[in-house]
Amino acid sequence: MTAQPGSLPALPACARPADVRIEVYGGDSLDASVYVCRQHVTLSAAALDAYGWRAEPAAVRPLVTRPCGYAYRYPTGRLADLAHPHWCDRRGCLDRHRHRSLRLPVTSGRPEASIAEVSLSQGLTAGLEPVIALAVADAGNHEVTLSLGQGRVLSYQVRRLLDLTSRRRGR
Structure with a gap:
């Protein structure tokens, strides 16, 4: 069997x-x-x-x-669970109407002007492609600036998320 x-x-x-x-x-x-x-x-x-x-x-x-x-x-x-992408953290998908990976911090390890996290996100409708979601909390600025250290870490985290999208379930 x-x-x-x-x-x-x-x-x-x-x-x-x-x-x-x-x-x-x-x-x-x-x-x-x-x-x-x-x-x-x-x-x-x-x-x-x-x-x-x-x-x-x-x-x-x-x-x-x-x-x-x-x-x-x-x-x-x-x-x-085939209803979720393999990278989905499976908590709250129906409430937010989206799949979302774990949020990865974008921090250089030093005090920063803003707090940033990056994740994968994808609508629940079949056939939609995942997107990179950048969540930023700052002091109310409309323009979000990241330090060079945060930019470097952001690039690492984005590459990590992009690597997740290239892996296929069961491999």
């Missing part, structure tokens, strides 16, 4: 602290991590295998606490 895009089988979830992280692969990509207690490792791995996913148990990293049955779907994998 081929891994089914967007779906996982029903997995045990007893809510005890997870001892094992099961990496879920569909082909060569890491698509999800499922956290389970020791008692449910074999049953969960078998269910994932029967559904067409490759399950590879691994230790839970120190300081990571998850309940048995918790699943994290990687936004670039085959289990991603």
Whole structure:
């Protein structure tokens, strides 16, 4: 059976602290991590295998606490929410009528005259291209000026966002 895009089988979830992280692969990509207690490792791995996913148990990293049955779907994998671009932070899209990436600060690490953040933004209508959004808070000036340091950081952050748009889901 081929891994089914967007779906996982029903997995045990007893809510005890997870001892094992099961990496879920569909082909060569890491698509999800499922956290389970020791008692449910074999049953969960078998269910994932029967559904067409490759399950590879691994230790839970120190300081990571998850309940048995918790699943994290990687936004670039085959289990991603296809209603959102892979770069979308998935919070508040419907309220603002736009997808938006995390806002990245544009700061040189020194006090600045204005506070600036840059992000990707895209309307919810299918087929719209993402745009670069620059949010700036200043002392009420109509003209926004950025220091050379902020301009340099802005160029790095914009390149980072542009790199995100060139990656495709599942790669």
